[in-house]
Amino acid sequence: MHEDFRAALGDIPVIDDEVGIKRKSRDFFWYSPILFEQLRDKTAELVVCPRDEKDVITVASACARYGVPLTPRGGGTGNYGQSMPFEGGIVLDMMGLDQLQWVKDGVARVQAGKLLYDLDQELWAQGKELRMFPSTKKTATIGGHICGGAGGLGSLTWGFLDDRGNVVGARIVTLEEEPRIIELRGNDTDLINRSFGTTGIVVELELPVENRTHWRDMIVAFDDFISAVQFAQEFTASPGIAKYACAVVDSTITPYFVHFAKVIPEGKPVVLLMVAPSGVIPTAEIAAGHSGTIVYEEDMAEGESNPAKEPVYEYCWNHTTLQVLKHDRSVTYIQTVFPSETMYRDIEALRELFGDEVLWHLEFIRAGSDIACTGASVVRYTTADRLEEVMSLHEKQGVTVVNPHVSNLEDGARDVVSYRDRAEFKLGIDPYGLLNPGKMRDYTPAKIRQAG
Amino acid sequence: MHEDFRAALGDIPVIDDEVGIKRKSRDFFWYSPILFEQLRDKTAELVVCPRDEKDVITVASACARYGVPLTPRGGGTGNYGQSMPFEGGIVLDMMGLDQLQWVKDGVARVQAGKLLYDLDQELWAQGKELRMFPSTKKTATIGGHICGGAGGLGSLTWGFLDDRGNVVGARIVTLEEEPRIIELRGNDTDLINRSFGTTGIVVELELPVENRTHWRDMIVAFDDFISAVQFAQEFTASPGIAKYACAVVDSTITPYFVHFAKVIPEGKPVVLLMVAPSGVIPTAEIAAGHSGTIVYEEDMAEGESNPAKEPVYEYCWNHTTLQVLKHDRSVTYIQTVFPSETMYRDIEALRELFGDEVLWHLEFIRAGSDIACTGASVVRYTTADRLEEVMSLHEKQGVTVVNPHVSNLEDGARDVVSYRDRAEFKLGIDPYGLLNPGKMRDYTPAKIRQAG
Incomplete structure (x- = not known):
């Protein structure tokens, strides 16, 4: 790294020890054994820690003048190497x-x-x-x-x-x-x-x-997975219940939820919820209709701040996989979207097909005017080929797969997005292609200029 | 009315003059020319105005003992004679x-x-x-x-x-x-x-x-009705915009919106909205995509409380029809629900079919997990038979009709509801069938007892 570049940074704090740089050059990319192999050696040459916008401008100018790649980083909690520097240069730690x-x-x-x-x-x-x-x-x-x-x-x-x-x-x-x-x-x-x-x-x-809203964390246990999904669907389709989260987690995953070991009955799939206080009673009524039992209820803020407790949200979304990974590093995960018309048929067929290989986890979300059932299931990893096959078998069933084992924007997008607008915009604000290089798959300044 | 009954009311305020009784015996049933003919002569014998729950108990007991029908009434703003006494007796004015x-x-x-x-x-x-x-x-x-x-x-x-x-x-x-x-x-x-x-x-x-939320009233004008509907659909399908109302009103109705005469351009259909402040910009962006123009924006609370202004909500729902009725008593209305898959085709076909006879007004609502487009169009009334025909032609097109020209619970329900539970409950709490008699179509205590 050019001495003049270092000098141009002035008194802006940096991290330049090997351990510190390595720590700030990584995220949770190791969720994916594929990305782990691809990205494990990626590292910055220096971490720069601006204190304010003026510092950011100083760093950006220096990078432009000396041709140094710049990869911005927040907390480094991504799962696809979002903030990992693929072409060296600096990591810009934005937490100041x-x-x-x-x-x-x-x-x-x-x-x-x-x-x-x-x-x-x-x-x-x-x-x-x-x-x-x-x-x-x-x-x-x-x-x-x-x-x-x-x-x-x-x-x-x-x-x-x-x-x-x-x-x-x-x-x-x-x-x-x-x-x-x-x-x-x-x-x-x-x-x-x-x-x-x-x-x-x-x-x-x-x-x-x-x-x-003073959200209530709730965990509801069911006799079988399909009952849990049916409850989740009825709950999410109730507009009169104000809600923030609804995750369905199978009984193959809950044994890894050590914190909740005493509250989740063995062998029972659960639905994790965040519900407004006024929605607790109607939620319990829907649960009763599916033979569900409320096994846990707590104020979310209490679960989040009391060191003896944990918030339900740390068992949802990508934390569900993390809870398993804490105990078993041989798993990874997939991301899916189920078509609403054939959801139950697809889920049953795929559960039959994969058996113990897939540990089921669904998240309900709002998608346009409707509610969508998305999947973030844990997968017992054997080989890259088999992981590909697991994803393509989902697609064969008509389920949309959003591949979390790729590190560029285009391949990991939920939808087919045109990156043309972004590429043209990028050309104007990053003429040397130094901003987080390698993430916009088809982008090099020359290529865009030529196409333009 | 039995003197002992009057005496049993003690010092509870009553209205017993003819004009006062007639006023409290009616609601907005005259929206419907059918109901107007059926119900115009319905009247209570006395209006009783309880001040608290104790008074309500006193009145209820007296009605039971003397066999006097009791019809509870709030503001009397119903459109189907909900609070009109079909079998005389008393109206219980709850506003105390x-x-x-x-x-x-x-x-x-x-x-x-x-x-x-x-x-x-x-x-x-x-x-x-x-x-x-x-x-x-x-x-x-x-x-x-x-x-x-x-x-x-x-x-x-x-x-x-x-x-x-x-x-x-x-x-x-x-x-x-x-x-x-x-x-x-x-x-x-x-x-x-x-x-x-x-x-x-x-x-x-x-x-x-x-x-x-400090809701913003907005009115957006469009070149044609279908553009207005397309905007409304995109707006309502945007979960990131917090919203409270979305009504589509055709250019055949807006001339009756006298208060907004200066802001709504002639010949333009409009969409009336209530939107959170953070949603105003994205709403304007969606409108621009359909060549819509924002012609009015105001704080809802200001529109509601400033005597020189009016809130947009008084131009939505059944007030849309009321704004027309203020100037033209020859109209009435119908209530419909459009199937989301064929909505545009149905709307275009029915607009073609009815021409000037139907003045279009749609309200978007949340229905289960989805958004539904419902209709509350104004209809130029000629005969009861033709009104029936207008509704059945909607049904023939596959549109659900919720008939607002009936005065009992069952016929006016949105869905086919079982009234069995209610009837059994009613038997226990109203053994003489004195509560708002005539509204539960199939209910008489004897009939339910026999069936039970």
């Missing part, structure tokens, strides 16, 4: 930009590096809350969630982060000799949404915030 | 029971006769709001809405009043010599939901309340 700037008219403006847990605490103090957070709320940042995530807890009501209205605005720094500040509003925020930071260094975000 | 008792954990307990406008004002003072209210918010009561209504503003997010979770509890007084108090919880509140007061005198209700 951690101020909640203002809240008004249902919108909050916040610096990108703020921890989601801290952000929600500060919003709670104002009677507000986040619409969505990932299961890694305690360690992830808001910028990381929006640039590297998709949705999570809260998606049951609010859809995904790229649904219109879930991001109000974003402020980015360009990677040029003279970095510019660009404010994106409304639709234009799509340019940075799940971009892995390839389309600008996001320094601030405006997000809709809701009035705070 | 108007206390908000408490609000906690997202639930409010309130006396049934409280005006919705006053209730929302008091909830606002605590940072809360109602999930739903009818377009008659300023004159209707909470008890009347739940016992006589179905949904309204807010149903776009929360579904209908009979969706699980939208009523938490209800306290009723029975009609017996020794009236009992019964507290219904959860599912059991279905017994009084849209019961027209046939299954007990509802004196108190527990309802879920939400944290207050």
